[in-house]
Amino acid sequence: MKNKILNKMKRKIYLVVLTMSLLFPYSCSDDYLEAVPTDAISDGAAYANVDNVALVLNGLHRQMYVSALQGGGTPNGESYFMPALDFIAGEVIHTGPGFNWMKGEARWLSHTNANSTISFDFWFQRYHFVNISSAIINNIASSNFTPTPKLNDILGQAHAYRAWAYYRLVTTFAKGYLIGNPSTDPGVPLILNQGAPLEGAPRATVAEVYEQIEEDIDGAIEYLKKASAPENKSHISLNTAYGIKARIALSKGDWSTAASSAALARQGFPLFNEEQWHAGFNSVDLPEAMWASRIIDTESNFFASYFYYISFMFNGGECRGNNKIINIDLYNSIPSTDHRTKAWLPNAPNTNSAAYNGQGGSAAADPNYDDEATFQAAKAAIIAEFGATSRHNTHPYMNVKFKQSRPGTNNPDDVIYMRSAEMYLIEAEAKAMLNDITGAQNVLEAFAITRDPAFDKTAFTTQASLMEQIKFQRRVELWGEGFAYHDKIRWDEGIDQTTSGASLVIYGDAFIQDKPSTNDSWVFKIPQQEIDSNPFLTESNQNP
Structure with missing residues (x-):
């Protein structure tokens, strides 16, 4: 009985995300889609003509950065996933409590937990892309649409999105291609149909998943060669498809x-x-931006936005109380002739009394400063130069690489x-x-x-x-x-954070981690909801 209930819940999730892809297109001018309630839109209407299919595809463009895929307020777009992956790898380092965003990721308490938000969101966001991409591909295949550059563009992007989604899935929920045995290592379920009922599937091997990925990205490139020019950089262009193909090939040693x-x-x-x-x-x-989302004020995800997690001057508690720093050893290895040294501030005063290194709050605590006046003047100069507020803390080796176009606010910025x-x-x-x-x-x-x-x-x-x-x-x-x-x-x-500037007390087990080939903890746990609801999976199929 439990599995039946959870299976229904899973189907409901997929139906909701399909609805959301229609709810949030970039252009809502289509008369039919405006006139009919969203919950009354059928697959038949959504895929009735090329213009409607383009609106479904536009929903995926928006899903790249939205903060609540299933409407529950959890952060699960690329705005969250990109910094989260760098926190897990120990390259972006926390310096203070802030609002404790991504501490679980940095401490390896999230991706190693089958009930964590990030594992759930990462899994279902990717399968949302697989589901909608497959719906586009399959519905066009069964239609009598006349091939046009616009139709080729839609098909090319749909195949590219599916390749990208499965690439992201198999490289996080399975052992790395180059360090494992791809022909036998369990990958992720291959589900190429769409819509309810979604009964799930067993885990295909890593090699089988890569075969599908490569088939999709090669198909995407062929369609995009015959496609109309992309409308903007949020769309997957031919260049972007080649970029995805390059990432895929690099990950498998091709x-x-x-x-x-x-x-x-x-x-x-x-x-x-x-x-x-x-x-x-x-x-x-x-x-340099090849693929990116232009985010307008009315579509901002504010405190679940990319710059909230990574920028110094974003006006949120996580930023004001938790400067993100570069690994000190890495920074000190950058040649003085390299202008990227200016992206981090090694001599910034440690103004946070709650700083994890115990050296914050005053010149008396900060070994880099001898008197309070110089200490405070240094902070004021940084605040003035980068447009933060007086409530923002500073910290040695803090990042100023990511700047807001309107610093000191919580206004949105584009995501590359x-x-x-x-x-x-x-x-x-x-x-x-x-x-x-x-x-x-x-x-x-x-x-x-x-x-x-x-x-x-x-x-x-x-x-x-x-x-x-x-x-x-x-x-x-x-x-x-x-x-x-x-x-x-x-x-x-x-990972070895011994001389990185990270705090052992905060990072715990994540402070030192063995290399991935000998350490199964690098692999994300499959969400418990998937184990419980997919009839082809049991606890024995969970990652170790």
């Missing part, structure tokens, strides 16, 4: 495909100059999901792994010279030295953008 796809993806998206790099990463209009800088780094890594030393040097130089005019590619003449430099560049360049968790799995690297 180095040749990763390199070629990344090179294609970055075309037309020039690297930032110094001024652009320090503009705040807050606008879709920045030249993919930048061309990442594509340069993927191409460089893939070529290094192919032992193409010259090719990797040249790509790395083309990127790094824009960050550090003194960069010298001839210092890196072996695969090992190139890989160490590429890892360094990814950690600095992509800090706070959600890549560290999957990078550590791909590189099979553990």
Whole structure:
């Protein structure tokens, strides 16, 4: 009886998210969808014509950043997931209590718990994308729509979204492709139908899931080659599809495909100059932004927004009382000629009396300052320069990489999901792994010279030295953008916060974690709701 009830609950969840995808399109001008109550819209009406299908697809664009997928107020868009993955990997470090957002993630108490919010949200948000993408693909397949550039665009994006969703699922809820046995390791259920009843499916192998992912992203690229130009950067363009393909290939060690796809993806998206790099990463209009959501005031998720979790000057209690810092060792390894040193403030005064390191609140407690006047003046200068409020605390090595366009408020800013800088780094890594030393040097130089005019590619003449430099560049360049968790799995690297600036008292077991190949705790637990409601899964199918 319990399973039947939970199965009904699961079906209800999927029906609700389908409704929400129709509720929140970017354009609500369609007369029919405005005139008919949302709960009365049938699949037949939603997929009756190409324009209506485009509105369903627009719902997915919005779901990339919304804060409440099922209407319950829980944070579960990329605005939450991207910083959460960097907290889990230990690259973005908490310094004070704030409102305790993401402390569970940082302490490894969330993704290791089958009943946690993040495991539930990560799982069901991705399957929401799978469900709606499949509905679009399958309904178009059974229709008599005339092939047009617009229809190709819809199909291309739907296949790309499904590939992206399964890629995100299999790389968090299963062992890494490069460190496991993909032909036998349990992956995630492959469900390619849509709508109720959703009876679930058994866990496919990691290799089988990757086969579906690659089929979808290759199909997406072929459709998008024949598609109309994307309306804005929230849509998945041909460049973005190549970028997704590059990420997929990198995660499984298909180095040749990763390199070629990344090179294609970055075309037309020039690297930032110094001024652009320090503009705040807050606008879709920045030249490196390949895939991003433009967030308007009426669609803001305010205290579940990306900048609430990661920015210094956002006016929320989490930001005012919990500066996010870079790993001290990493920062100190950045050359003085690299302009990215300005993205963190190593000498900021520790003004938080509740700081985890016990050195906050006054010049007497802060070893970097000898007198209170200098201490307070340093804080005032930072507040004035970056537009925070007087209630905001500061902390050594605090991040000012992410700036609000309207600092000191809780107004929304755009969220960037993919930048061309990442594509340069993927191409460089893939070529290094192919032992193409010259090719990797040249790509790395083309990127790094824009960050550090003194960069010298001839210092890196072996695969090992190139890989160490590429890892360094990814950690600095992509800090706070959600890549560290999957990078550590791909590189099979553990966590050691001993000299990072993190507090052992706060981080607990997460302070030191063994590398992923020997540590099953890196893998997210499957949500307990899925175990209970999917008739093909039992506790024996749960991740260890």
